[in-house]
Amino acid sequence: MEKVYQPKKYEEKIYRLWEKSGFFNPDKLAKRKKTYTISIPPPNVTGSLHMGHALNSAIQDILIRFYRMNGYRTLWLPGIDHAGIATQNVVEKELKKEGLTRHQLGREKFVERVWQWVKQYGNLIIEQFKKLGCSCDWSRQRFTLDKEYAKAVEFAFIHYYKKGLIYRGPRIVNWCPRCETAISDIEVKYQETKGKLWYIKYKFKIQNSIVVATTRPETMLGDTAVAVNPNDERYKNLIGQKVVLPLVNREIPIIAHPLVDKEFGTGAVKVTPAHDPIDWQIGKEKKLAVINVIGPDGKMTQEAGKYAGLSVLKAREMIIQDLKNLNLLEKEEEYTYNIALCDRCHTPIEPQISTQWFLKMKELAKPAIEVVRKNKIKIIPQRYKKVYLNWLSRVEDWCISRQLWWGHQLPVWFCQNQKEKFIVSLKKPLKCPFCGRCKMQQSEEVLDTWFSSALWPFATLGWPKKTKDFKKFYPTDFLSTAQEILYLWVARMVFSSLEFTGKIPFKSVYIHPTVLAISGKRMSKSLGTGVDPLEIGEKFGFDAVRMGLIYQISRDQQAFKFDERTILASRNFINKLWNIARFIKISTKKDSKFKIQNFQLKSLTLFDKWILSRINTIIDSTTKKIKNYQFGEAIRELYDFIWHEFADWYLEISKIQMENIKTKDSTLFILYYSLFNILKLLHPFIPFVTEVIWQQFFAQKFLMMENWPKINKKFINKKVEEDFKKIKSLIVEIRNWRKEKNILPQEIIEYQINKPEKIFSENKEIIEKLAKVKLNCS
RNA sequence: GGGCUCGUAGCUCAGUUGGUUAGAGCGUUACGUUGACAUCGUAAAGGUCGCCCGUUCGAGUCGGGCCGAGCCCACCA
Secondary structure, eight states: OOSSOOHHHHHHHHHHHHHHHTTTSGGGGTTOOSEEEEEOOOOBTTOOOOHHHHHHHHHHHHHHHHHHHTTOEEEEEOEEBOOHHHHHHHHHHHHHHTTOOHHHHOHHHHHHHHHHHHHHHTTHHHHHHHHTTOOOOGGGOEETTSHHHHHHHHHHHHHHHHTTOEEEEEEEEEEETTTTEEEOGGGEEEEEEEEEEEEEEEEESSSOEEEEEESOGGGGGGOOEEEEOTTOTTTGGGTTOEEEETTTTEEEEEEEOTTSOTTSTTSEEEEOTTTOHHHHHHHHHHTOOOOOOBOTTSBBOGGGGGGTTOBHHHHHHHHHHHHHHTTOEEEEEEEEEEEEEETTTOOBOOOEEEEEEEEOOHHHHHHHHHHHHTTSSEEESTHHHHHHHHHHHTOOOEEOEEOOSSSOBOSEEEOSSSTTOEEEOSSOOSSOTTTSSSOOEEOSOEEOHHHHHTTHHHHTTTTTSOOHHHHHHOSEEEEEEEGGGIIIIIIHHHHHHHHHHSSOSEEEEEEEOEEEOTTSSBOOTTTTOOOOHHHHHHHHOHHHHHHHHHHTOOTTOSEEEOOHHHHHHHHHHHHHHHHHHHHHHHHHHHOTTOOGGGOOOOSOOHHHHHHHHHHHHHHHHHHHHHHTTOHHHHHHHHHHIIIIIIIIIIIHHHHHHHHSHHHHHHHHHHHHHHHHHHHHHHTTTSHHHHHHHHHHHOTTOOGGGSOOOOOOGGGOOHHHHHHHHHHHHHHHHHHHHHHHTTOOTTSOOOOOOOOOOHHHHHTHHHHHHHHHHHOOOO
16 A cells, blocks of 8 residues: 555546446345435536536435445436537537538438537536446436437326316517527526616596606507506506507506506506516416517517517617607616626527417426425425425416427427417327328427426336336435526426326435535636536545535535635545555554454453444444435544544554554454444545555455444443543643653653542553653654 | 525634533644654644624523625516
8 A cells, every 4th residue: 555545546447346346236236125216417418517516426426325335225327418408509509610500400400410419528427427436327327318218208298288288378488589589598698788768658648648667668669558556556546547659559558567666667667568578477467468569580560660670779769769759758867777688699688479388387286385395205404395385386387398409399290281280199190180181290399408307207217118117216215406406307306206107206305505616606617716626636536526525515504615625635534544544454464463353352441442432423423414414514523533533542542552462453453343434434425545445455345335334332332432531631631741841752751640540540551652652742 | 676595713614402611624833754644743823703682590502683795586667
């Protein structure tokens, strides 16, 4: 064994050995009865390992390794998400470098390109998981667009449709007039912009007027109401009356709606259901007409009358001028607001009405609420339970269609002659049931990525087929994830699972803390605040990355600032562990007659009894802490114990005890006993180095497959621990005395222990020697 | 705007039912290459536990208020 542990020399080698052993695969553990299953939250295929992944996979691997050592048949099922929008964007950017757009390529060719990209780069993150030591069963790896998985997705869609839970209808979407596509909320970026707020008079038929404030006067052409807050005293008596829309001369009603803010502008707001999400919602509730005045190309439509064909900005200019001329513009103010931009091309978003597919949520949400309310699924930390329940209890219907090319195409077939007629079917119908002659065409749309990942925990096990895996490993035991996808993903898995399997998808959900930059800001590439776990791993080893991250989490915290110094501290600790093992190995070599198997516990010293008691206490608390998901607490306790009790004290004591023939063998035995238990306790946290050390002692065996230590209660002895504390303070006393008298360590001048306790007199020799060891300053 | 979290040593953080002298790592200072380890050891300096009020024999810990930092969600005419 070298003086310094070199992770680079061992980590890859050990991982290959593990993989070769086959023990990541539960089929190799078939004799075991109890199972423990985790489905990995599938990273995006475009993804690269970031701190969140590193932390999350460390957590999952700790549990998998812990339960594997506890005799469970463990399955950690890995996989990757096709991540619709994200992936499509990446490939589009690639194309752009070649001067191509996806439209030039055509759908089929484009999708082919994406697959190529996936094959080339899609496995990068998997390799990175391996670097971290994740003991996933790679033979069961899944991708959300695999053929089998795609079937499950279509099956789910058809099931919902047949049950009447899926419907088609108009909805307002974020529309990018440059890309000419609807984009998702995630793709919309908000940017603070200085603009103007215009106050426009809408006149009543006879006299007076009501003034509305807007940043987008051009949309007024599509106004179908003016809304005020129902509790606004100023306008109460106007509700129900009509005003004349300027320039257009259409009569529109004044309505009341709680979404209107009394404080904003004049407290009266124009309602344009066709071009604003909130207005759309108000319009839906109040059954207002929807008038489209801006087309998909960003130009004014025929409905805009004399402004038709103008760009939005040009129309705005003219309208302001016209209003001024009519003396209908009361005033204009400087105003700063968040403008919605397309993430890709920075064009302002034009909300547009389009036809989309929806999943009715009300009925599905009910059981998903129940299982969490009744703690059938436990959410940790508990406070997220409220967040989950809150969201589900007022969830709206889920828009599941996306106008993208990369994803699961809807299993919906349209008649070519009667464009609005369609059937829902797994296979392409041979004959069109509507016109009887056309070749039916599949819907061009794809499903929201989350629709497929909602099926993840069971679809990865072969559902809807009743596979052996599904029967054996479902429901899964544990899901660990980041807080921001509690609704996007977790809630959706819960109701999907209840609907399709009748079971909960997992027993516990653990929301891990967010890893922030040391500045306290979110880690993000675009902010330049990201820290790359791979770089740090190359520098300090991946055990250290795992341990350093875990070291920083505690109880119910929601975030922590990533501190590289904990990785350094972990690296140092790992080296300390290495040298503890090295010391024990060297000590054994000196005594070639020693055989651990032959040894029996007898004639133990106080110090032996003390460390035995401590180790068994630690076994107990580490076990409990891992079971309770207190990973940070567990590793911090192990760190303190191993360094500051076992190494600082027992190892020093053992050197003295091994000089004495009477205590030599028992001391060596205790050293072994301690080391082996320590290695086992640490293995889930730092699997590589513990395995490397283990193999220094047992070349043919895997620590990964060893039994988790069992607490031996008869070793726990509080009296001994108390006695040891007393001895410790006596040693400090002696040390200080020697220091005062300026006695060098090698000088044999004895301290007169003038205390009557037996433990002092009985251990006089060791105490005095220890005091010398601890006195190493001049 | 809604929800949530945090404020303890120069920095990053522990401190589980309120109870002696508030801990660790890094950093700083001094000393030390003692056969496991300098990725180490021994020690030292460094804290009115954000501020105010309350409950209590007793508060870093419980309650209320204030100030400050940040996370998540929603996104505003």
